[in-house]
Amino acid sequence: MELGFLKPLFARPGPWASVYIETTRATEDAAKIQKLRERSIAAQLIDAGADGYTTRAVMERLAHEPVAGTPPGRALFAAGAEVVLDVPLTLPPPVGEATWSMLPHVAPLATLRGDSPTCMVAYIDRAGADLELREGNRRTTLDEARGSEWQGRGHRGVPTDRYEWHYRNRVENGWNETADLIAAELARQWPESGAELLVLAGDARERRAVHNRLPERVQDVTVEAEGGGRSAGAGTAALDTEIRQACEAYAQDRLRRTLERFHRGRGKPGEHRESSVDTGPGEAAEGIPAVVDAARKHQVATLLLTPEAADGGRQVWIGPGVDEVAVQRGEARALGVPRPEQARADDALLRAAAAADCEVLVVPEGMQGPAGGLGAVLRWSM
Known part of the structure; x- marks a missing residue:
């Protein structure tokens, strides 16, 4: 979330x-x-x-x-x-x-609220693309990406003379320019959109051409959908199903990878590690004292919660500052909080996570999450 x-x-x-x-x-x-x-x-x-x-x-x-x-x-x-x-x-x-x-x-x-990623959808044809942002049930229309004048429509037969060949060559060049323009517009809007997943809808050839032109960082989170189109009569039911499935797959993969990092990172210092992934022992926090300390230091990259976390309702001490959170009242006073107040641990940690632009993931029942229901993957080693 x-x-x-x-x-x-x-x-x-x-x-x-x-x-x-x-x-x-x-x-x-x-x-x-x-x-x-x-x-x-x-x-x-x-x-x-x-x-x-x-x-x-x-x-x-x-x-x-x-x-x-x-x-x-x-x-x-x-x-x-x-x-x-x-x-x-x-x-x-x-x-x-x-x-x-x-x-x-x-x-x-x-x-x-659900854990569906924010998704950008591009409805592509040879004239350009309509861009849309989906956040849960809310949809926002973004700018249109307009193509080249020589984008062409439909399909034509084999050229009968050099003039026909010349025309078709200009149309093909126009479409390549349009694909370049669409990919450039997607790359421009991507960082500011807040989207985590990009879905390309439309004709297979056209969306593939755009996909191949995207920057690598965007290609890594891009999927192509068979349904949908840019025309007024294009159906949306099949596309909506594809987008929902793509979002679910993205969320499940993100949680799986994060839990793998968490379980590796909470190992004991000096422990042998077979994985070549950088995250190692000491790069995870588990339990209220460790997670509170990491949150106060702006060290949390991803906060992990389990539904009805046992530690979530425990009381911690807070001040007015978003990172003023401590397990003991005296600890809060040592931080410079003159009048510490009590608050639930999960609410206090979410306040700190929001201020630090952290990611929050819910670990569902049946998956091995942090003991007590609160844990974190850290930005750097403890």
Whole structure:
């Protein structure tokens, strides 16, 4: 999970109301059920000590939930009588939950928002390409890449004379120029897009020509899709399925490789290592003390969480600074925090990870993750 969208939450002080609520409306009595869910959320906030203004802001936002097109669930984060962030969820929360705490309770987002990579899609033909960014259920249209004047349309027969040959040669050169332009535009937009995966859709010959012209760093995260096209009547169902499968494969491979690095890196110093991969013993942290120390030093590259992590709910001590986190109160004071506050370990570590632009991955049940549910792959050796 990419954490940049959480930064507005950590730029202002708490306490925070954090709400997770199911919003599906698949039954006839959905409106009645939703009202009961909202009442439960209000009661939880009041019992937790939330102020009336912030509670009212949350309830007003929930009351305006649209009937059509609702996501399976929503997460709301409010402070100072204002809903600061409203996040659609990929999965519905198991139960409606509302908390009132010094830090926003963001840890459930790692599981409920899903781990699908941000994906850039290029719909390619001989005239150019339409570019789109997909982030979960949200789609954003990007700039169009326009091709050469001599891109040509359709297929023509064998040249009958040198003029026909000359025309077809210009068309072919025009298409090569178009492929160059599309590849250059993709390479230009890639670093700023935040995308992790590139999908090329359209005619096989055309997308292959663009693929071959991409920089190597982009080619490594590029896949070609059989479905889809740029024309108005092109179907999207098959393409959507291909993109979903490509995103799932990318996420699974990323998690597998990260766990391999984690298990190698948590070995004892001096331990023999058969792998030629650079990550070695000492380049991973496991358990609250080690991960907190690494987060404070901005050493975490990837934070690993397991669902319902046993260590996630343990209390640590924090200050207003995003990297002011310690296991003991005295340790926090030694860092210069005059009035340390308690917070959940997972929320405090996610705050530090967001500030340091770290990656966060959820280790599902059945895979061997860090003991206690919290671990990290480090940027450099301990």
